[in-house]
Amino acid sequence: MATWGYGNDNGPATWVKSFPVAAGTRQSPIDIVPTAAKCDTKLTENPLTVNYSPEPAMELCNPGLSVKANIKSKSVIKGGPLEGEYKLEQFHLHWGSADKQGSEHTLNGKMFPAELHLVHYNATKYSSFGEAVDKPDGLAVFGIFLKISDKPHQGLKSLTDVLSEVQYKDKSINIKQEYNPVCLLPDNINKYWTYLGSLTTPPLCESVTWIVFEEPIEVSEDQMKAFRALCCGECGSAPIVDNYRPPLPLGNRQLRASFQ
Ligand SMILES: NS(=O)(=O)c1ccc(CCCCO)cc1
Numbered sequence: 001m002a003t004w005g006y007g008n009d010n011g012p013a014t015w016v017k018s019f020p021v022a023a024g025t026r027q028s029p030i031d032i033v034p035t036a037a038k039c040d041t042k043l044t045e046n047p048l049t050v051n052y053s054p055e056p057a058m059e060l061c062n063p064g065l066s067v068k069a070n071i072k073s074k075s076v077i078k079g080g081p082l083e084g085e086y087k088l089e090q091f092h093l094h095w096g097s098a099d100k101q102g103s104e105h106t107l108n109g110k111m112f113p114a115e116l117h118l119v120h121y122n123a124t125k126y127s128s129f130g131e132a133v134d135k136p137d138g139l140a141v142f143g144i145f146l147k148i149s150d151k152p153h154q155g156l157k158s159l160t161d162v163l164s165e166v167q168y169k170d171k172s173i174n175i176k177q178e179y180n181p182v183c184l185l186p187d188n189i190n191k192y193w194t195y196l197g198s199l200t201t202p203p204l205c206e207s208v209t210w211i212v213f214e215e216p217i218e219v220s221e222d223q224m225k226a227f228r229a230l231c232c233g234e235c236g237s238a239p240i241v242d243n244y245r246p247p248l249p250l251g252n253r254q255l256r257a258s259f260q
């Protein structure tokens with residue numbers, strides 16, 4: 001199969017041909033149904049802790065199906081559902097061609113216009129992201145919903161203001177100003193759902209402890225337009241839009257909530 005993507009010929013329904021785990025039992029994303037989540041006090045007794053550091057010259061790139069920032073500084077998380085310390089590797093987003101769609105996780109069947117993923121690997125047990133990526137306890141990903149407001153998100157503005165410089169595939173730039181990814185988190189990180197899942201793109205490894213925050217971050221329509229202006233290839237290629245995998249069955253998994 002040619003490279004995977006989100007089109008009719010290479011989209012999510014076709015991935016199982018090259019990546020059989022797509023039909024696995026702990027796939028992501030899922031539809032989050034809060035009333036079906038089990039409130040687990042163990043999650044609150046051991047609060048999720050975020051220790052992110054400023055990134056001096058953060059690299060922003062267009063790999064062709066999203067926009068990604070690669071992290072070099074020591075930014076770590078622990079607690080909540082996690083055992084050990086997980087180190088931030090990268091963050092990226094998924095978004096729609098219109099505000100009615102774009103997120104990967106859904107909330108009671110509702111899609112948000114976009115979803116931000118902060119990808120961490122288990123640095124206590126593994127020496128690199130590459131080693132951790134296919135281990136059942138290898139990764140932890142923060143899922144943050146984006147919703148539209150009339151004000152731009154200041155933290156994302158440092159990125160959306162320069163997206164035109166990575167408009168084409170394989171372009172990358174360094175963000176001049178020091179950037180601390182903590183600015184991307186919602187105000188309240190104590191309210192989240194967590195479950196055992198997978199990467200939402202090939203290779204779809206079943207290696208992710210998902211932590212999806214209840215509180216969305218707010219972005220402007222202009223910022224959404226900036227994401228939708230990114231291109232899959234070189235000048236004249238199709239825009240990167242609708243780069244989301246639809247939800248998979250929860251199956252026998254337990255969805256836990258850190259709050260009532
Ligand atoms: N949408 S996601 O957060 O699940 C995600 C994170 C990271 C990768 C990269 C896998 C690279 C394998 O070599 C792919 C998907």
Ligand SMILES: [Zn+2]
Pocket residue numbers: 092093094117200
């Ligand atoms: Zn993602």
